[in-house]
Each structure stands twice: as structure tokens, then as C-alpha cells.
Amino acid sequence: MTGMTSTSRPLLNRRLAEFGTTIFAEMSALALSTGSINLGQGFPDTDGPEEVREAAVRALRDGRGNQYPPGPGVPALRAAISAHQERRYGLSYDVDTEVLVTAGATEAIAATLLALLEPGDEVIALEPYYDSYAACIAMAGGTRVPVTLRPHEGSFRLDLDELRDAVTDRTRLLLINTPHNPTGTVLTRAELAAVAELAVERDLLVVTDEVYEHLVFDDAEHLPLAGFPGMRERTVTIGSAGKTFSFTGWKVGWATGSRELVTAVRSAKQFLTYVSSGPFQYAVAEALALPDTYFETLRADMRAKRDVLAAGLAEAGFEVFRPAGTYFITTDIRPLGESDGFAFCRALPERAGVVAIPNAVFYDHREAGAPFVRFAFCKRTDVLQAATDRLLQLRKG
Numbered sequence: 067m068t069g070m071t072s073t074s075r076p077l078l079n080r081r082l083a084e085f086g087t088t089i090f091a092e093m094s095a096l097a098l099s100t101g102s103i104n105l106g107q108g109f110p111d112t113d114g115p116e117e118v119r120e121a122a123v124r125a126l127r128d129g130r131g132n133q134y135p136p137g138p139g140v141p142a143l144r145a146a147i148s149a150h151q152e153r154r155y156g157l158s159y160d161v162d163t164e165v166l167v168t169a170g171a172t173e174a175i176a177a178t179l180l181a182l183l184e185p186g187d188e189v190i191a192l193e194p195y196y197d198s199y200a201a202c203i204a205m206a207g208g209t210r211v212p213v214t215l216r217p218h219e220g221s222f223r224l225d226l227d228e229l230r231d232a233v234t235d236r237t238r239l240l241l242i243n244t245p246h247n248p249t250g251t252v253l254t255r256a257e258l259a260a261v262a263e264l265a266v267e268r269d270l271l272v273v274t275d276e277v278y279e280h281l282v283f284d285d286a287e288h289l290p291l292a293g294f295p296g297m298r299e300r301t302v303t304i305g306s307a308g309k310t311f312s313f314t315g316w317k318v319g320w321a322t323g324s325r326e327l328v329t330a331v332r333s334a335k336q337f338l339t340y341v342s343s344g345p346f347q348y349a350v351a352e353a354l355a356l357p358d359t360y361f362e363t364l365r366a367d368m369r370a371k372r373d374v375l376a377a378g379l380a381e382a383g384f385e386v387f388r389p390a391g392t393y394f395i396t397t398d399i400r401p402l403g404e405s406d407g408f409a410f411c412r413a414l415p416e417r418a419g420v421v422a423i424p425n426a427v428f429y430d431h432r433e434a435g436a437p438f439v440r441f442a443f444c445k446r447t448d449v450l451q452a453a454t455d456r457l458l459q460l461r462k463g
Contacts, residue, residue, distance in 0.1 A: 081204040088197060089427045093411065100415040103453045105375075105441040106423045108247070108393060112446060114312035115353065115360065122316075122349035131344025137336055139167025139320070139347060146351040147305070147320050155290050157298070163325040166332050169342040170317035171277045171306040176202045177335035178273050178302050178321060179239075183208040187238035192224065194428030194435055196247055196275070203241075211237070212430045215249055221387055222249035222396070226260045233264065239271045240264075242291060245278040248425055248440040249396050250389020252286040262294035271327075272297065277306040277319075278392040280361050283369045286390035292323070299324045302331060307350040309393070310364070312444075316346040368393055368443070371450055375443040378454020383461050384439075393444040396425060400437045402460055407439050418456045 076083065090107045097104035113119060125131050131140065138144060144165040151157040159165050168174040175198060183189065185207030191199050193212035203210045213229045215222040242261060244253040253261070265272050272291060279288045292301040302323040308314035321331050372388075375395055380386045385398035404410045407424030415421055422439045429435035443450060 081207070082201065085197075085201050085204070089423055093421050093423060096412070096415050097421040100419070100421075102415040102419045102421045103445075103449060103456065104421045105443070105445065105450075105453055106411075106421040108309075108442045108444060109314045110312040110444045111449060112312065115356070118311055118313070118349050118353045118356075121352040122345050125345035125348040130348050131346070133344070135167075135341050135344040135347060137341060138162075138332060139165070140344070140351070142351040143167055143318075143320075143347040143354075146354040147322065150354045151290075151303075151322060155293055157290060157293055157303075157322075159322045160325065164322060164328050166321045166328050166335065167343075167347060168319045168321060168335060169339040170308065171275065171304050171319035172198050173317075173335065173338055173342075174304045174306075174319045174321045174331070175199065175273070175275065176205070177338055178304070178331045179203055179206040179208065179241075181330040181334035182206075182271055182273075182302075182327075183238060186236065188234060188236045189239045189241055190229065190232050190237060191241040192243060192246065193430060194248055194425050194438075195241075195243065197427060199241055200430075208238070209236070210430065214429075214431060214434055215246065215251060216434075217387065217398075221390065222246070222251045224251075224253065224257055226257065229261070230264055233268050233270070237268065237270060239273060241273050241275070243275040244291075245276075245282055245286075245288060245389075245391025247278065247392050248394050248423070248428055250387065250392050250394055252282055252288065252391040255287070255289055258289055258291055259294060262291060262297050265300060266296040270300070272301045273304065274301060275304050277304065277309050279305065280310045280364060281368055281393055282391040283365065283372065284390060288391070300327075302327050307346075307353060310361075311350070311353045313346070313350075316343055316350070318343045318346050318350045371443045371445070371447060374447055374450045375441060375454065378450070378457060379441065382454065382457040393442055395441045395443060397439050397441065398437050399439055405437050407436055411439060418459050420453050420456050 093106040148159045179202045183206040190211045193214045274291045306319040387396045411424045425438035426432045426435035
């Protein structure tokens with residue numbers, strides 16, 4: 067007896083049948099097995115501020131958060147999130163009813179979609195998109211409708227006419243990610259205003275994934291969609307500590323919105339993790355109160371790393387789309403005589419000792435993403451330089 071069921075019915079339900087092991091797990095395993103430099107998965111290779119780490123240790127030693135924290139999150143963190151939104155964007159959220167702490171931004175996305183969607187509801191998402199979007203929409207019984215960001219003059223841009231045409235009577239929600247992973251696009255004030263006008267006109271809910279809010283470069287500016295006219299009452303804004311403070315393993319995220327929206331999201335969230343990251347919540351509360359110099363230094367450091375990797379990729383023969391935000395660079399492999407991102411990325415560790423991610427995994431329209439490959443630059447400068455030195459081998463091959 068094996069203990070396995072004898073039924074012929076597939077064990078994985080049909081909503082998740084299209085989702086297997088994530089590309090991040092596959093490529094990270096490939097990095098380990100080949101000893102390659104991993105520029106695939108987006109995690110830093112150094113820890114964040116020492117004072118924030120010490121705040122977590124202090125919370126552990128003081129017995130704060132070692133047992134279940136409050137369901138909505140510890141009061142200190144909810145207050146810090148509210149203060150952060152007010153200080154940086156002029157958005158005011160009630161600490162007790164309009165702020166919810168989650169197990170990272172991914173849980174915030176999942177809980178929000180599970181709470182707000184009915185089976186058959188359509189969700190418009192900007193393609194390419196973070197792979198959990200598709201899975202969360204599927205788990206909620208929704209139908210995803212991609213609107214594709216397309217290359218234009220060195221970056222990927224949103225076609226507002228295409229977005230408007232995608233809205234139907236079945237559309238329930240817009241899922242907007244800016245700064246955008248994987249393309250590095252930051253939606254402009256004019257683009258966001260047009261999205262807001264559409265949402266108000268068609269009475270749509272909006273979920274905005276803003277986890278890269280502090281990683282914008284050059285002339286780009288991050289503007290929360292919730293701050294536009296008519297948007298506060300219809301927008302769930304999602305943030306995270308992982309990308310801003312380089313503690314991705316702590317899994318501390320949050321959602322802010324109107325009382326009605328946050329109450330709905332909390333109703334779903336309580337049956338997912340219930341609570342999480344107790345001591346880390348106190349540390350993130352202190353992190354959000356760091357002076358502006360911290361955030362300015364973070365941006366300057368990431369911008370410099372972006373420039374190192376972008377220059378190296380261009381020298382290696384890639385077409386480089388210089389990102390205005392996030393810590394990813396999208397490249398086009400066609401100048402290297404390649405066109406299949408999957409095949410290219412699976413061969414790259416053996417060819418050059420570097421791991422990247424094929425952008426096609428972020429597309430419903432796989433052919434649209436086929437020639438694009440994503441590299442992460444949230445690594446030490448010496449690691450990025452070593453990676454670019456290795457990638458120069460591609461020009462020799």
C-alpha cells in the first residue's frame with residue numbers, strides 16, 4: 067500500500083492546474099547547482115540597516131511579538147504605516163480601521179483578491195506581471211485580462227486606449243503595479259490620472275502594488291493612485307518592507323484603504339496566515355520612521371548599481387531597457403542572435419555562469435515576452451561587475 071489515492075481525478079484543482087513550480091525556484095536551483103551568479107530572483111545579498119536588525123532583536127528579548135500579535139498588526143506598525151503615507155504622500159489612514167499588516171505583499175494581494183472578487187469577475191492587470199497575480203486571480207475564481215506594456219523609445223509604456231477598451235461589464239477590478247516589475251516602468255502623473263478617471267467612470271475597484279515605491283530613479287516620481295480624485299474610497303494600496311529595507315525574509319507587508327475595503331480584506335486575510343512576523347513588525351515600525359536620508363541613500367545606491375549592470379549588459383550585446391524604478395533590468399536578447407528567453411536563460415548558467423529570468427513567464431501572451439530577459443541589480447557592486455565580466459563571453463560565443 068502506498069497510501070496514495072486511487073482516484074483518476076487530478077489532485078491539483080483546475081484553477082491552479084496551469085501553475086507549476088515557479089520559475090524563481092527553478093532558476094535559483096540552477097544557480098546553486100552550477101555555481102552561477104544569481105541575478106534572477108529579486109533579493110538583496112546584504113542585510114538592511116543595523117539599527118533595524120537590532121530593533122528586531124530587542125523586540126525578541128523584550129517578549130514583544132513572540133506570541134500572536136493582534137490580527138490587524140501591532141499598533142506601533144500600523145501607526146508607522148499611517149504616518150509614512152501621510153508624511154510622504156499626504157494620505158491619511160485611520161490606524162485602527164484602515165491599515166492591515168500582512169505576511170508580505172503577496173499575502174496582501176491574495177487576501178485582497180479573495181475578498182473582493184466573485185467567480186467570473188474580470189481583473190485587468192498590466193502585462194507582464196508578477197506571477198502571483200495570475201495565481202491569486204485564479205484562486206479567487208476571477209478571469210484575468212492582460213493589458214500589455216509595450217517597448218517604446220527605450221522603455222515599456224501603457225497604451226491607455228487599450229486599457230480603456232479592455233474594460234467590459236464584467237470588469238470588477240484594475241490591478242496596477244507601479245513602479246512596475248519586471249519592466250522598471252514608473253507610470254507618469256498623466257497616465258495615473260487617466261487610470262483614475264477610467265476607474266471612477268466605470269465604477270471599478272483598484273488594487274495598487276507599490277512595493278517599489280522608494281526605488282525610483284532619475285526624473286521618475288512615485289505617485290500613489292489613491293491620491294487622485296475619487297480614488298481613495300475605491301483603492302487598496304499595498305506596500306512592503308522587504309524591498310525598501312532589504313529584509314525580504316521577514317515577510318512584512320501591508321494594505322491601506324477605506325474602512326470598508328480594509329474590513330473586507332481582513333475578512334479573507336484572517337483565514338490565510340491569521341498573523342505573522344510578530345517581532346519583525348516592531349522593527350519595521352522603527353524602519354519606516356528612519357530619516358529621509360536613508361531613503362535618499364537607498365535610491366542613490368540602487369541607481370549606481372543599475373548603471374553598472376546596464377552598462378555591462380549593453381557591452382555584452384543586449385538591448386537594455388533602462389528602468390525608471392524597481393531593481394530589475396529588462397533586456398532584449400535578439401541582438402545576440404537569440405529569440406527564445408526560456409532556452410536562453412536555461413543555457414546561460416553553463417554558457418556564462420549567470421542566472422536570469424525569462425520575461426515570458428510574466429505574460430499570458432508568451433510570444434510577446436519571448437525575447438525579453440530580466441536581471442536583478444540588488445546585489446553588491448563587485449557581484450554585478452563579476453556577472454557582467456562573465457556575460458562578455460556571450461559576444462565571443
